[in-house]
Amino acid sequence: MKRWLITGGCGFMGSHLVRRLLQREAEISLCNLDALTYAGRLENVADCAGDPRYQFIQADVADAVAVEVAFASFRPDVVVHLAAETHVDRSITAAEVFARTNVVGTQVLLDAARRHGVRRFVQVSTDEVYGSLGPSGRFTEESPLAPNSPYAASKAGADLLVRAAVQTHGLPAIIVRPSNNYGPQQFPEKLIPLAVRHALAGRPIPLYGDGTQVRDWLYVEDACAGILAAAESGEAGGVYNLGGGQERSNRALLERLLDLLQRPRALITPVANRPGHDFRYAMDSSRARRELGWEPQVALEDGLRRTVEWYAAHPDWPAACP
Numbered sequence: 001m002k003r004w005l006i007t008g009g010c011g012f013m014g015s016h017l018v019r020r021l022l023q024r025e026a027e028i029s030l031c032n033l034d035a036l037t038y039a040g041r042l043e044n045v046a047d048c049a050g051d052p053r054y055q056f057i058q059a060d061v062a063d064a065v066a067v068e069v070a071f072a073s074f075r076p077d078v079v080v081h082l083a084a085e086t087h088v089d090r091s092i093t094a095a096e097v098f099a100r101t102n103v104v105g106t107q108v109l110l111d112a113a114r115r116h117g118v119r120r121f122v123q124v125s126t127d128e129v130y131g132s133l134g135p136s137g138r139f140t141e142e143s144p145l146a147p148n149s150p151y152a153a154s155k156a157g158a159d160l161l162v163r164a165a166v167q168t169h170g171l172p173a174i175i176v177r178p179s180n181n182y183g184p185q186q187f188p189e190k191l192i193p194l195a196v197r198h199a200l201a202g203r204p205i206p207l208y209g210d211g212t213q214v215r216d217w218l219y220v221e222d223a224c225a226g227i228l229a230a231a232e233s234g235e236a237g238g239v240y241n242l243g244g245g246q247e248r249s250n251r252a253l254l255e256r257l258l259d260l261l262q263r264p265r266a267l268i269t270p271v272a273n274r275p276g277h278d279f280r281y282a283m284d285s286s287r288a289r290r291e292l293g294w295e296p297q298v299a300l301e302d303g304l305r306r307t308v309e310w311y312a313a314h315p316d317w318p319a320a321c322p
Ligand code: NAD
Pocket: 007, 008, 009, 010, 011, 012, 013, 014, 033, 034, 035, 036, 037, 038, 039, 040, 041, 059, 060, 061, 062, 081, 082, 083, 084, 085, 086, 087, 101, 105, 124, 125, 126, 127, 155, 177, 178, 179, 180, 181, 182, 186, 187
């Protein structure tokens, strides 16, 4: 029976990954390690809480003592590391916690994984480590790391520490770089859930700058499938881009959401552009297709419908949120 340690399992992507693993693997022991920051919600995994194969540890990944205790008691075979500070806007005004959690926290986990002989360590990174593209081209795994926000820089720093652990210590680690995720249970500070929430309440929806920035959208279940495929059959030391292949400008995306919700497009309200705002992300995922047999399954239109329906059905999620 495999023992999986998931960090950040109370957040958006982590909670989908926890649920997916428990549904898929009959023989599994799963530990969710999460500090429960503002973005981490026990309600996201409430349906898993009574499962005898599941346990939860509240701990900070940057706390080496707490992480050592967790590894010593749970003895994971596989670690999937998602815990992070994730909101670019917050990193612009308060970067220190990003360096602590995303950089120091990753090193603490790498050290523990090495000490405890973990068989596979998956670092969940992001397309943002590559920086910004012009109107054409796509990032490959060989594209240079050129992060522009403190968030992206902290994730790139973590990726370099993972690379060093592979090169120096032979840690069997893999890096996956998903593009922009969306779906149910995403904290409503991010573009899609924020827009849906505001639209449902008839409130203005802020749009940075002229809204021409392009993102490559990936449904959260497709991202989780890619992360698990990499954990199971990725090459140790390998890097895998996981792109949705569904590019939209921010303005076009908001317009489609408003159409789906049958709310006026006039709710879109331009605001000053985000400092250092990347123009475009797009991923070449051919390595993941070739080596992992991974392919996104959910078309953007279908994923947006599912997302909108979920938020409409859960107006009070998460509790106590602005
Ligand atoms: P999220 O913000 O929804 O959740 C982050 C989780 O990490 C929360 O449960 C939080 O409590 C936990 N956490 C934060 N600091 C911690 C700490 N110090 N110790 C332990 N736990 C801590 O994030 P998400 O959107 O689900 O992203 C998950 C991962 O995927 C992150 O590493 C992120 O960089 C990466 N990623 C996200 C996206 C996206 O579009 N959401 C895209 C690519 C990559």
